[in-house]
Amino acid sequence: MSLAPDTFDFVATLVRQRSAIQLEKGKEYLVESRLAPLARSAGAANVDAYVRTLRANTGLHEQVVEALTTNETSWFRDITPFNMLRNTVLPDLRNRGSRRIKVWSAACSTGQEAYSIAMTVKDHHPDLDLSIVATDLSEEVLAKGRLGAYSQLEVNRGLPAPVLVKHFVRKGATFEIAPPLRQQVTFRKHNLLDQPPMGGPFDIVFLRNVLIYFDVATKRDVLARVRRSLAPGGYLFLGAAETTIGIDDTWERVHEGGSSVYRPREGK
Amino acid sequence: MKALVIDDSRVMRRIVGGILTDVGFDVVEAGDGKEALDRLEEHDDVQLCCIDWNMPVMTGFEFVVEARKRDEWRDITLMMVTTEGEQNQIVRALAAGAHEYVIKPFTPDIIIDKLQFLGLVEAKETL
Structure with missing residues (x-):
């Protein structure tokens, strides 16, 4: 399933404003995979539908930024x-x-x-x-x-x-x-x-x-x-x-x- | 480089063997500790053993104890790969002479990580 362009733009702008992290074009998969669990738990049909609810509900913005800025990590990452x-x-x-x-x-x-x-x-x-x-x-x-x-x-x-x-x-x-x-x-x-x-x-x-x-x-x-x-x-x-x-x-x-x-x- | 994969599960031998083959090892297999000792006698160029704990005939722990008695095998790296994850078992295995310990389930990068620590695979900085 591909993400609607305006969904990506909205999320990219939100993340840039809140964290200064730049989500380039081509990172749609990242938005899709990180936000899918949030969309599911909110009962939205898909990520596009979930992001539409974000436009009205700024209270959810923080968890969206969190979901997209959390990096994989490990012990002694690179020795x-x-x-x-x-x-x-x-x-x-x-x-x-x-x-x-x-x-x-x-x-x-x-x-x-x-x-x-x-x-x-x-x-x-x-x-x-x-x-x-x-x-x-x-x-x-x-x-x-x-x-x-x-x-x-x-x-x-x-x-x-x-x-x-x-x-x-x-x-x-x-x-x-x-x-x-x-x-x-x-x-x-x-x-x-x-x-x-x-x-x-x-x-x-x-x-x-x-x-x-x-x-x-x-x-x-x-x-x-x-x-x-x-x-x-x-x-x-x-x-x-x-x-x-x-x-x-x-x-x-x-x-x-x-x-x-x-x-x-x-x-x- | 040659590695010996010791596990009584053929599926598990194939999984571990596949990961090792991908990073450049020739792989030989054994289904229990006793058979593993025989393989080491046959192949004097084994550098790494990946060892399950619970196996019939001779356990992986008993294998480690036996292998460590042999001076000519002292440079072989021994890595436990097992579902046994109790802290005292890890301590026992390391005290008996194992170098590393991977608790099942694992992913290929975990095995490769460990091999990097052990100096058997070149360490690369990653993103």
Whole structure:
């Protein structure tokens, strides 16, 4: 079933206004697949019919934006950034005398990235005093992150078994993050277009697989806000398909072991 | 690269074997732990075993214990692939010498993820 063009336009505009995420033409399938469950639960015949009700009922807009901006996530998503965190970034911060490390996990979804960072620090740099602020637009994913309870399928994905048995406690059908790690992460609702969240300045920001959804002007805007949220000498991790190059030249790229991390250039 | 898939279900051997073939393994199969020990004797180039827990004749756990007694097999990566998901079983399997543990049901990307962690498949950054 294909989506009516005006349905797509309406949803794309709504999502852009609320989240700055750009839904290009060709993403009709995404709108269709993400909104179909909402349409069904609202008793609408299809997504087109459901979106027609949205025009009159602005109260439903938030859940539509949530449904379209929630990203797939997994533990240690791509291994290389976590290796770089462990082998390069944390040792550098330690050498510069920081024992208290503040991290911002932006667009954190259900918390796997934030908890993966906490596990990395606990296993490899246990003397560091870590606090993580994990933010997302969606209250639904934040609630799940706070709970720190994941299904068997979720813990199978990307989580090495030795890490699983070390940092999780099985409770019935779910695996829960052990309390010491959970206490290091604070979940907060935050829009990347607003001022950075409380809890900074941050030594490390993870902003992975988020910029890909934005247009160039918004990318610049978000990167500028992130730069202001960083402590001097701080680091920014982006997704594998993302870069500051050609968008914002106030960042320098540190490339190592197949992965990159970014730092504000001196004097910029 | 060669992998040994050990499961008493032919369907499961085909599923796991198919995933491994897709990422470049030659696959041999065994229907229980005892048969798996025989396969390892025949094929001295096996690098990875995917091991079900509950099987007749010899369980996957017993296989891990036996395989770990043999010095010439110490470089073989052992990965449990089983419905047994109790935390103490995972701990037992790892303590006995298994490197990884996949709880059924799983999807192909979960197996591939684990192989990346183990360094058997090249890690790629993904979107």
